[in-house]
Amino acid sequence: MEKNKYGHVAVFIQQHNSKIEAVSLELLGRATELAKELDTKVSAYLPCEKAGEMTKALFSYGADYVYTIENKELKDFRSLPYTKAVVEAVKKDAPCIVLFGATRTGRDLAPRVASTIRSGLTADCTELKIGSYTDNKAGKTYEKLLYQIRPAFGGNIIATIINPEWHPQMATVREGVMKMREPNTSRKGEVIPINVTFSDVDLAVKIIDKVIKEKKVNLTGANIVVAGGMGVGSKDCFCKINEFAKIINAEVGASRAAVDQGWVSKEHQVGQTGVTVRPKLYIACGISGSVQHKAGMDQALKIIAINSDPEAPIFKFAHVKIVGDLNTVIPMMIEAYKKIDVSKK
Numbered sequence: 001m002e003k004n005k006y007g008h009v010a011v012f013i014q015q016h017n018s019k020i021e022a023v024s025l026e027l028l029g030r031a032t033e034l035a036k037e038l039d040t041k042v043s044a045y046l047p048c049e050k051a052g053e054m055t056k057a058l059f060s061y062g063a064d065y066v067y068t069i070e071n072k073e074l075k076d077f078r079s080l081p082y083t084k085a086v087v088e089a090v091k092k093d094a095p096c097i098v099l100f101g102a103t104r105t106g107r108d109l110a111p112r113v114a115s116t117i118r119s120g121l122t123a124d125c126t127e128l129k130i131g132s133y134t135d136n137k138a139g140k141t142y143e144k145l146l147y148q149i150r151p152a153f154g155g156n157i158i159a160t161i162i163n164p165e166w167h168p169q170m171a172t173v174r175e176g177v178m179k180m181r182e183p184n185t186s187r188k189g190e191v192i193p194i195n196v197t198f199s200d201v202d203l204a205v206k207i208i209d210k211v212i213k214e215k216k217v218n219l220t221g222a223n224i225v226v227a228g229g230m231g232v233g234s235k236d237c238f239c240k241i242n243e244f245a246k247i248i249n250a251e252v253g254a255s256r257a258a259v260d261q262g263w264v265s266k267e268h269q270v271g272q273t274g275v276t277v278r279p280k281l282y283i284a285c286g287i288s289g290s291v292q293h294k295a296g297m298d299q300a301l302k303i304i305a306i307n308s309d310p311e312a313p314i315f316k317f318a319h320v321k322i323v324g325d326l327n328t329v330i331p332m333m334i335e336a337y338k339k340i341d342v343s344k345k
């Protein structure tokens, strides 16, 4: 295996029934860019029962090395066996960076791995960059560190966090924050199998039954999102947002304020403490555009904002600005849409 002074950029691969979670593929894309800057390669750590075709998929999304940790005890996620599996991969690979999806699994696993290997961890990063840092007191410059960037203090500042001394540098990133790149099926790589054995203590938790709740809202995969905020005014009025979304085949999003009012359920919340979306079109209705909301939607290809206040912060980053009462504007948009002859499109 090719060695580099910076070590590889590694991604923990989360899979369920041999289906790789989107966030892991998104992270492989970002890992590829980071690895390029560090002149190193990308590793994927795949704990599972059987790797099968998953390795090919991982190469096509940017992995150069796939560390397969196959064991029947790794069929479903359990904290201790998975921690052991990923720690073994880290020990063998000696990466400079390890990334995890900020999913329920990643949020459980990443801190356990970090504390086992005595490394730092930044949760919920919204950006990852490579940069240097000079410690003026010590008169020392650290080159090519991972800048782990995330909102802090309630989103009022954007903090850049670094681990100059303790490596690997570790971070979790939520689904949708990084852009998934197109797979290249001709890419090839190396599979590196790792054996792990588990003690009775590792396997103390037994899975007796599995209850899988179907996801009803698919904001991350939506091409169009129509989102409502406090400006919608009431739960009854929020029906207009639902109706508008249905007509234009969009998913319904919301600001936290609208969710807190009980007008719409939490799974619709977009933003720092909700979902991060990257649709082709985001229509924000009666949303002021707080930093916390912006964090979850400013990567949309086109943003249309409808707001009665011409000074609303959302107009600073919306591509199309409609100053007006949403109760007037939305019905006009619905009427206009209905008149479009879709057959000519």
Ligand SMILES: Cc1cc2nc3c(=O)[nH]c(=O)nc-3n(C[C@H](O)[C@H](O)[C@H](O)COP(=O)(O)OP(=O)(O)OC[C@H]3O[C@@H](n4cnc5c(N)ncnc54)[C@H](O)[C@@H]3O)c2cc1C
Pocket: 154, 155, 228, 229, 230, 231, 232, 254, 255, 256, 257, 258, 269, 270, 271, 272, 273, 274, 275, 285, 286, 287, 288, 289, 290, 291, 292, 293, 296, 306, 307, 308, 309, 312, 324, 325, 326, 327
């Ligand atoms: C730690 C932390 C995490 C947070 N996480 C999130 C998050 O994930 N997502 C999120 O959204 N927020 C989040 N927030 C809350 C955030 O700070 C804002 O309070 C929230 O986004 C405001 O929601 P809003 O824009 O709907 O409401 P407001 O800020 O009250 O804005 C309502 C807007 O509607 C306009 N309006 C009013 N009437 C009409 C009308 N008839 N027609 C058109 N426009 C109208 C007003 O001009 C105004 O701009 C978080 C806050 C904290 C502290």
